[in-house]
Amino acid sequence: MLERARAGDPDAFRDLTEPYRRELRLHCYRILGSLTDAEDLLQETLVAAWRGLKQFEGRASLRGWLYRIATNRCLNALRDAGRRIPAEPVPPFQPPEPNRRGEVTWLQPYPDTLLEHLPEPAPGPETRYETREAVELAFVVALQLMPPRQAAALVLCDVLGYPRGEVAAMLGTTETAVKGALQRARAALDARPAGGRPPAPLAGSGDEQRLTRRFAEAFMAADIERVVALLTDDAWLSMPPAPHEYHGIPAVAEFLRISMAYPGNRRTVLVPTGANGQPAFGVYHAESDETPASPAGLIVLTLTGGRICAITRFHTNHLFARFRLPESHSASRPGMPAAPRAAQPPARSRRRLE
Structure with a gap:
């Protein structure tokens, strides 16, 4: 050949x-x-x-x-070209002042479907x-x-x-x-701070499904108290390519309060997917129950133990097809519950980064 x-x-x-x-x-x-x-x-x-x-x-x-x-x-x-920095998106509402600004605004999520059938490297002294x-x-x-x-x-x-x-x-x-x-x-x-956090639930496990389903239900209902109850005390929220980062429950809750209030009659639907080996959702917004919901970014959750320690909201509607997400969603349908993800073997190394 x-x-x-x-x-x-x-x-x-x-x-x-x-x-x-x-x-x-x-x-x-x-x-x-x-x-x-x-x-x-x-x-x-x-x-x-x-x-x-x-x-x-x-x-x-x-x-x-x-x-x-x-x-x-x-x-x-x-x-040769330097890092291509995407333009910072302009939100339709006035967000609260972030307590940090992220450096890696070009970050994009990676579909779990592209991780299928990948070979594991042969164990060696450096692996x-x-x-x-x-x-x-x-x-x-x-x-x-x-x-x-x-x-x-x-x-x-x-x-x-x-x-x-x-x-x-x-x-x-x-x-x-x-x-x-x-x-x-x-x-x-x-x-980098690892925080000594407990490991995330195994992918596809009942613990992971219950946690992500509770998040999806609370987020779609715009129930900030229920969302916050699922977070660790030091949880943070980021939104590439926007540099805004909100660290700690008060900052995250304030951002969610303002963003979920705009506009008041908008319906939010989450459709489960997977990104970077982590639970994720395609986000859809509809102006009413009679209009189709349009793509509004991707959410990737970082879990630790039975809590969520990071929410990453990507403004990447153009990647929906790569995640096998539909171009629109019927707003009259209820939000889809989190689907089971493929179970993963335990990692060789315990040096996990949170």
């Missing part, structure tokens, strides 16, 4: 690279933090691989060669994180706050399990430099 692809057979090239497309897209997402950018860079990677296939000598595996191209394409994109653990929002945000080469080294070694020598070849540097980048990246992760 490789020889046929080298000879210019596009079908052979497609068959050769198809097994790696999903994991390469996820790799680009981890480094870039944006699904839109990751899909663009995946296409650039495949075009570069097609054009350079004759120079592939087989000294490394085809998978490793593709990761080398993808990683360097992502780093080049960050270096520290399971595939799903390393796509959680907190982990991806932490990567965005690192220098890009540090983030790339950490993903290649600690998530994908590549040895430092091979990562050095991928990045065009020395093994000593990779070791230093890893040490700094790990220190940055360790310095």
